[in-house]
Amino acid sequence: MIKTNKKILQTKQALRNALWSLIEWKGIQDITVSQVCSMADINRTTFYKYYSIPLDILTEYVEEMCEQVLQQISKKNDHSSEFNIYSIMLDLCRMHDENKQIMKIYMEFNRVLLPIIQKVIVENLGAQLKEPNQNHFISGGVSAIIFQWSLNGYQQKPEDIAKMLTKYIDRLSGTNW
The missing domain is CATH 1.10.357.10 (Tetracycline Repressor, domain 2)
Incomplete structure (x- = not known):
């Protein structure tokens, strides 16, 4: 169970890092799920497991x-x-x-x-x-x-x-x- 929690935390941190990077050059309203997932190297299904929108x-x-x-x-x-x-x-x-x-x-x-x-x-x-x-x-x-x-x-x-x-x-x- 600890591995799962650690993996979830790593996934969420990768998504956060990707969002912070994207925010540096565009407004959050212009950031898409695809862009966040691409930058984080995480698939959309995983994104939607935790979030609905960036x-x-x-x-x-x-x-x-x-x-x-x-x-x-x-x-x-x-x-x-x-x-x-x-x-x-x-x-x-x-x-x-x-x-x-x-x-x-x-x-x-x-x-x-x-x-x-x-x-x-x-x-x-x-x-x-x-x-x-x-x-x-x-x-x-x-x-x-x-x-x-x-x-x-x-x-x-x-x-x-x-x-x-x-x-x-x-x-x-x-x-x-």
């Missing part, structure tokens, strides 16, 4: 990155009695900054950061929120600001965006982190 490769990768950030955030909060919203926002912003090209493409086509950010807010700020809808409102605002940051080419530093997000969350939640 964008699915990107989506899976971003979801894995986000899950890693969520785990990192959870570990920090497990070891510290003091909750730090700035640290959480900084982790999110750094993930975006370190993966600018991928995140920009992902958000332009999917724009599904909202569930990820909602999960972060609920797990780390949920008890302090006075109303259930505050999570949705705060998460929507954080998602919109990060999306706009992406559209503007990540001109500000992650630390500056994290400070701004923290300030807004403080105001909206009525707390001081």
Whole structure:
């Protein structure tokens, strides 16, 4: 069974590498399954075992990155009695900054950061929120600001965006982190 998992991981990595290479010279919307498979030296049947379209490769990768950030955030909060919203926002912003090209493409086509950010807010700020809808409102605002940051080419530093997000969350939640 370990061999199968290793083979699957190798296949998916080859498809990712092929997609990243193709993205360097054309938009993801113009990349075909045939091009990805040809560059990865993998047949179409194998591609369709795991994905429907090339964008699915990107989506899976971003979801894995986000899950890693969520785990990192959870570990920090497990070891510290003091909750730090700035640290959480900084982790999110750094993930975006370190993966600018991928995140920009992902958000332009999917724009599904909202569930990820909602999960972060609920797990780390949920008890302090006075109303259930505050999570949705705060998460929507954080998602919109990060999306706009992406559209503007990540001109500000992650630390500056994290400070701004923290300030807004403080105001909206009525707390001081």
